[in-house]
Amino acid sequence: MPEVVAAPSNGDVEMTDAPPAAPAESTPEEVESETLYIQNLNEKIKVAVMKQTLTNLFKTYGDVLDVVAHSNIRMRGQAFVSFKSKDVARKALKEVKGFPLYSKPMQVTFAKTRSDAVVKVLEEDRFDEHKKERLEHKRKQRFDNPHAVKARAKRKAEKVDGAAPVPTTKRPNVLMPDEYLPPNKILFIQNLPEDVNKDQLTTLFAQYPNLYEVRLIPTKKDIAFVEYADEGSASVAKDALHNYKIDGETKIKVTFARK
Structure with missing residues (x-):
């Protein structure tokens, strides 16, 4: 497939050019977007290699504007792939959803909002406004989200009580035969x-x-x-x-x- 130059990611760097959030799974009410949200990627593959592989795979459907993936814990095993149109994104989602990339079937849904790359191409005149809104949304999502508040409170309580966190059992990956x-x-x-x-x-x-x-x-x-x-x-x-x-x-x- 066509080659792509993918820049390595700093493990602690936050996403700077992807949508602030994406749906956990597809639903009938899902709103289409030019950007796809990919989950269940093989975390053992280096980020630069994964970005190049995703670009090669999705480029067969149309011009890929950007592929965003990071190795930090919050974003591990996830990526965003942006196209110029929703039609291309829709076709790519339909045909690639469940594709066993590096022995793990990809989970593919539409991202909730446009990525920086899409806005820069399709709505360049409001790019600065979009970026400001995205950063503000990310800040609120990260610090004001009820789940985040609850998690911080739980960690604080565990630290005070000296109780060790309860280990979680990772569910084994189910591969598609x-x-x-x-x-x-x-x-x-x-x-x-x-x-x-x-x-x-x-x-x-x-x-x-x-x-x-x-x-x-x-x-x-x-x-x-x-x-x-x-x-x-x-x-x-x-x-x-x-x-x-x-x-x-x-x-x-x-x-x-x-x-």
Whole structure:
């Protein structure tokens, strides 16, 4: 997929160019936006790599104005992807929702408000006003939110009483089985050996008719995208090469992209 230059994030830096809040999950009343809110991202992947991967993935639907992701605790496993139009965002949400990126199905919803990048392109004359409103909203949300007030009071009480916080049990991630992914002309390849190159993958997948393109991600050498001219050809290649030992030892994982 197309490459993108993604700047690394400071772990303690707050978001400066994303919407102040986003819905936890999609509902029938959800208001569409040019910006998508992504959750359940693999937290083990470096922020710069994740931003580049998201840009490569979403760029197939239209121009990506910005991808925002941070490694601080509050924003870990989340990202915002902004487009020029709601139509593009709607199509991307429909087709990518549930896509198993780095072995974790993405949760995708519309962001509640426009990002800085969207306003700068579509409403440049009110960008300063928008940014001021967003910063004020973030301040209120962070310090005046009832949940935040309650959490601060609880921490203060625990500190006074000397009581240790009750450990929480993290719910195991539920991965989407391959057999439930609908056919698509784009295949997602995982668990590739680090020394594999584009020519080798092209030779491997060209054994099956109608190969269109092989796309590697330079900073993440164990994954790739392989596109065929149609779903039928992609299905044949997937069935033939899933669990194939490309180097005689390592089994590659071949799945469909979510559509």
